[in-house]
Amino acid sequence: MQRTDTAPKSINMPKLSRETVVNIAVMAILLALPLWASSIGEDYYVNLASLITIFAIAGVGLNFAIGQGGMVSFGHAAFFGIGGYTTGIAAFHSFEETLFMAIPFAISGTNQMLIIWIVAMVICGIAALAIGAISLRTEGVYFIMITLAFAQMIYYFAISWPTYGGEDGLSIYLRNELPMVDAESALTFFLVCFILLLGAIFVSARLSGSRFGAALGTARMNETRLATSGIDPFPIKLTGFVISAMITGLAGALFAELNGFVGPSMLSWHRSGEIMVFVILGGVGRLYGPVIGAALFVLLETYIGEWTQHWQLLLGLALLGVVLFARGGVMGMIAGRARHD
Amino acid sequence: MTAALIFEQVLNGLQFGLTLFLMAAGLTLVFGVMGLINLAHGSLYMVGAFCCAWITQQTGSFWLGLGGGVLGAAAAGALIEMLVIRRLYDRDHLDQVLATFALILIFSEGTRMVFGSMPLYLNIPAALGGTMALPGVEAYPVYRLFIILAALAVALLLYLLISKTRLGMRIRAGESDREMIAALGVDIKTLYTIVFALGAAIAGLSGALVGALRSVQVGMGEPVLILAFVVIVIGGIGSIKGALIGSILIGLVDTLGRIFLPVILKFFMENASANSIGAALSSMLIYLMMAGILAVKPKGLFNATN
Numbered sequence: 270m271q272r273t274d275t276a277p278k279s280i281n282m283p284k285l286s287r288e289t290v291v292n293i294a295v296m297a298i299l300l301a302l303p304l305w306a307s308s309i310g311e312d313y314y315v316n317l318a319s320l321i322t323i324f325a326i327a328g329v330g331l332n333f334a335i336g337q338g339g340m341v342s343f344g345h346a347a348f349f350g351i352g353g354y355t356t357g358i359a360a361f362h363s364f365e366e367t368l369f370m371a372i373p374f375a376i377s378g379t380n381q382m383l384i385i386w387i388v389a390m391v392i393c394g395i396a397a398l399a400i401g402a403i404s405l406r407t408e409g410v411y412f413i414m415i416t417l418a419f420a421q422m423i424y425y426f427a428i429s430w431p432t433y434g435g436e437d438g439l440s441i442y443l444r445n446e447l448p449m450v451d452a453e454s455a456l457t458f459f460l461v462c463f464i465l466l467l468g469a470i471f472v473s474a475r476l477s478g479s480r481f482g483a484a485l486g487t488a489r490m491n492e493t494r495l496a497t498s499g500i501d502p503f504p505i506k507l508t509g510f511v512i513s514a515m516i517t518g519l520a521g522a523l524f525a526e527l528n529g530f531v532g533p534s535m536l537s538w539h540r541s542g543e544i545m546v547f548v549i550l551g552g553v554g555r556l557y558g559p560v561i562g563a564a565l566f567v568l569l570e571t572y573i574g575e576w577t578q579h580w581q582l583l584l585g586l587a588l589l590g591v592v593l594f595a596r597g598g599v600m601g602m603i604a605g606r607a608r609h610d
Numbered sequence: 611m612t613a614a615l616i617f618e619q620v621l622n623g624l625q626f627g628l629t630l631f632l633m634a635a636g637l638t639l640v641f642g643v644m645g646l647i648n649l650a651h652g653s654l655y656m657v658g659a660f661c662c663a664w665i666t667q668q669t670g671s672f673w674l675g676l677g678g679g680v681l682g683a684a685a686a687g688a689l690i691e692m693l694v695i696r697r698l699y700d701r702d703h704l705d706q707v708l709a710t711f712a713l714i715l716i717f718s719e720g721t722r723m724v725f726g727s728m729p730l731y732l733n734i735p736a737a738l739g740g741t742m743a744l745p746g747v748e749a750y751p752v753y754r755l756f757i758i759l760a761a762l763a764v765a766l767l768l769y770l771l772i773s774k775t776r777l778g779m780r781i782r783a784g785e786s787d788r789e790m791i792a793a794l795g796v797d798i799k800t801l802y803t804i805v806f807a808l809g810a811a812i813a814g815l816s817g818a819l820v821g822a823l824r825s826v827q828v829g830m831g832e833p834v835l836i837l838a839f840v841v842i843v844i845g846g847i848g849s850i851k852g853a854l855i856g857s858i859l860i861g862l863v864d865t866l867g868r869i870f871l872p873v874i875l876k877f878f879m880e881n882a883s884a885n886s887i888g889a890a891l892s893s894m895l896i897y898l899m900m901a902g903i904l905a906v907k908p909k910g911l912f913n914a915t916n
Contacts, residue, residue, distance in 0.1 A: 588709075
């Protein structure tokens, strides 16, 4: 965070808000460090940056639901995990050369990432449509608990369904392939993730700025007002929830590629909590907040984890401190209050 | 598939459901009075179990341990209420979720630092160790019956406390209008601490009781917490009656589903796939039931605010 002080404060660019400067600095650091690490042959740090990027995508997804739509989903691990399992299952059938299903029509596995991403996002979208259709009938604390309960349902399903590893999870022996580039290379994979992160942020920003985003924002602030202006809040919120889930599902698919493994832990409610932590640490409703949140989380986990195995205690204290005393997260501390609040 | 087996499983389901009720009662009470969603309730359950196991090991008396578990959880509850929870009452639910999630991390890691990662074992007291014959069941564990009776006693006491005593009157008043009760000169801060500690004590009791059936370990409260959420969502948040009925429903459906679903499926398919599909389906059964109930009644069966 030190670097933000050295960012240009030139008066020639008065339109650059402090938040924009922070955003540019964060993304530049996130891009520069792995490039440098790769040049000195330290793939470990490149993979760490990939992890940050993937978590950031998951956070961008959830941030769209919470920050834009006011839907506090405590079950986004479900979509993260579904994305991961889609990757794992597709790779499994591709590796074993078996069919996923034979009736009513044959579906085989695939090792093409582009196809897997689309399938993962579509499946997440369908799951979110079903979960959202029930959960969004309620609001407030009910919504939090119901999304949590549905995620838990999928978690237990994954544990007790033996075909794809059950409790032990599923290994992806070979990373799936991308056209034209070598996805096995750590740096290439990072760059792919980084581009997808930019894409997720772009989609999120464009949607927030659209008529749909305005309606979703109004649904967050005052549903009655939205209804009186002739727009039914329910389909708006459901659409927002589905989009949010699809972005998080893409992150899950990438996470599975990075680790070469999917397991029920991707679906656990701790994961839902962590994705929420990315959003809160960075600052709710800030477009680039999840990037900061995910970076802080991964760095805390990695470096404090090296120093003491009890890093979760410190994470808990840090999180408590942010929630109690630093409302608006790190972005709120550096860049001041959000424009909308 | 005899009537005796069904009766035994119904008792098991009842026992499971009633331990869930002990968790759900505190959660729903705290939500009803203070409007707070408390994820750390599972940690208080764990604190109760650990206090009970440790004191039992030190003194050799399960009953001292049980009392210690209840008091320990109540003390931990009062402590976090005064240090943290108090600052969350007028925050939105997102902040409450995050702060209490942080408390879970702190409690879990703190417990691991004190007691290590190995589970503790808590033996069932000798007086409750055996089995007894019930109509149709030859040998049912006495300790499970004891849990059923203890939980029913707590439910009754809670009912009497809330509907018949001065404290209960204040709790109900706090539920309906907190500004007014403060204006009438009731010390609302102390009342909130008492309510929170009460919920914590019941959670601690639940943890201590269940601790003797299973191992006492870090993270033991979390699955129970999520089931307790399902219970209070089904029952209607804020309603203790709803929590009681919801928890018995969940306990029965979950226990009976796990036993009978694979059996029923065997009529339709071969054994191996009936077992695996049955296992997968029965683990989802209560959530599907929750979805079904919410589709019809989005605010639960017994909504307190209606």
